[in-house]
Amino acid sequence: MADTKRIQNNSVMDACNVRVVHLDKVSNAKAKEIPGADLERMASTYKMLGDPTRLKLLLALSENEMCVCDLAAFTGLTESAMSHQLRRLKDLSIVKRRREGQILYYSLVDSHVSDLLKIGLEHVHD
Amino acid sequence: MADTKRIQNNSVMDACNVRVVHLDKVSNAKAKEIPGADLERMASTYKMLGDPTRLKLLLALSENEMCVCDLAAFTGLTESAMSHQLRRLKDLSIVKRRREGQILYYSLVDSHVSDLLKIGLEHVHD
DNA sequence: GTTATATTTGAACATATGTTCATATACTAA
């Protein structure tokens, strides 16, 4: 605990002027801290579920694979806007696609997102 | 299926110019559709997990209740910024607080968010 | 009362986000 200065009661002020009341709790949190890259990855997945329109399309995909124009019709988005969203989801490996002629069918890559959706649905009416 | 016009193969163009390739899939999705308000509520919860800093603070709270200034120290946010975030989380009933003297201790309201975090952590290294 | 600590609040600001529009590409059928 070098470079710390007690200021009152339990409060401590460290070398870079960060106020800390419970050094034990902060240290404990730091010890269990997740690597920054993992944190970013996790956050970006949650973020994809954090938009009502995208949530709606993902809920639909958790039931059935669907093509761009059906997803657009279902959500009320333009096909262009839907395509943009699907690209982001594909870039994050949340969604995959298969081609059948002119039509691209999108579906969820794995159970990750459906698991998250399931928990969300269980708690909607809390 | 009134007000629809076949244009080629299976494609259909309805009265308000929405292109639909698989009416069955769209209808099925519509049938299982979630009320708009529920969708918004679900999305706003996920959205709270969708920011790296907020995710970090929520992961910390899932281990231990913590006060504003400790959370600020842990995440690297200013105490003001942390307070703003905690207010949003409180407004969404994700977080609650108890006072002990001058200090406010924040903690998760229920298992909803910890369940979501657990699933997220299980899939980080996919 | 005054002073110090812990937290909150509102306005301002820069950046991120979701959508639109116009255009490009990919595939199919004639």
Next chain:
DNA sequence: TTAGTATATGAACATATGTTCAAATATAAC
């Protein structure tokens, strides 16, 4: 090849978001 359908892409735009800063409030100690 030409025309039609399905999807993708990039730039532009308005709105949302997260942070900062200055100032306010709440509790405690003196």
